[in-house]
Amino acid sequence: MSDPFAADPFAETNPWEIGQPAAQAATDTSRPEAPMSDGNKVRVTLKAGKGFDAPWITIDGTSIEDALAQMQKGQPLMELLTRTAQVGSHFASLGEGGARPASAASPVAPPQFVNGQLQGGGVPAPAAPAPAPASGGLVCAHGPRNHVVKPNWEAMFCSAPQGTPEEQKCAPMWKDKKTGQFK
Known part of the structure; x- marks a missing residue:
């Protein structure tokens, strides 16, 4: 049996061509590229x-x-x-908010799980309500207070014009969760 590693790896001959007829080893360069x-x-x-x-x-x-x-x-x-x-x-x-059909102009709320059920996802999202002036006589020196409702709190704020220094504004009235009254 002959040694497969006996051939010089740096030799100019291809090890697969050893023992092959010369006609098979040579490539035909006379053919034009098809x-x-x-x-x-x-x-x-x-x-x-x-x-x-x-x-x-x-x-x-x-x-x-x-x-x-x-x-x-x-x-x-x-x-x-x-x-x-x-x-x-x-x-x-x-697709990025450019020219859209009129039906797609309003924003769509992402779907959410509420009490184990999927809600929204095709209904336009409600616009965030602007704080409404208070009713029921809750006024301050600057006029009717602004009613602000957030997920965890509710308050009535002074309606002094924007830019009025904080020390000149009336103190906010926070809603007491137990009584439902603004104090």
Whole structure:
């Protein structure tokens, strides 16, 4: 049995060609390069950006020379690239709050679980109510107080004009959760 590692790894001969007839080992360089078939093309992809959302153009060639010739078309290729970038940018803006149909103009509340059931998700979100002036005689020196309701608290605030120093504003009246009265 011969030693498979006896051959010099730095020799100029290919170890797979040892013992093969010379005609099989040599490559035929006289044949011209055949055009590539449908299953074996050259495809050049030109992307307008790094992200997955960037528009791209693919140029398919039957050979490398064909792909290069298509890319050297000058003005028509530049017009195609410019137009693709413009249309891609416009199309992307449609999903980011750009020009939308009138039916999609109002914001939609994200779905939430309430008491074990899914609520919302297709109903427009209610607009946040502006603080309404107080009723029932709760007024301060500056006029009717502003009623503010938050998830964990409720209060009536002074309606002094914006920019009035804090020391000139009336103290807030906080709602007592036990009695329901503002104090």
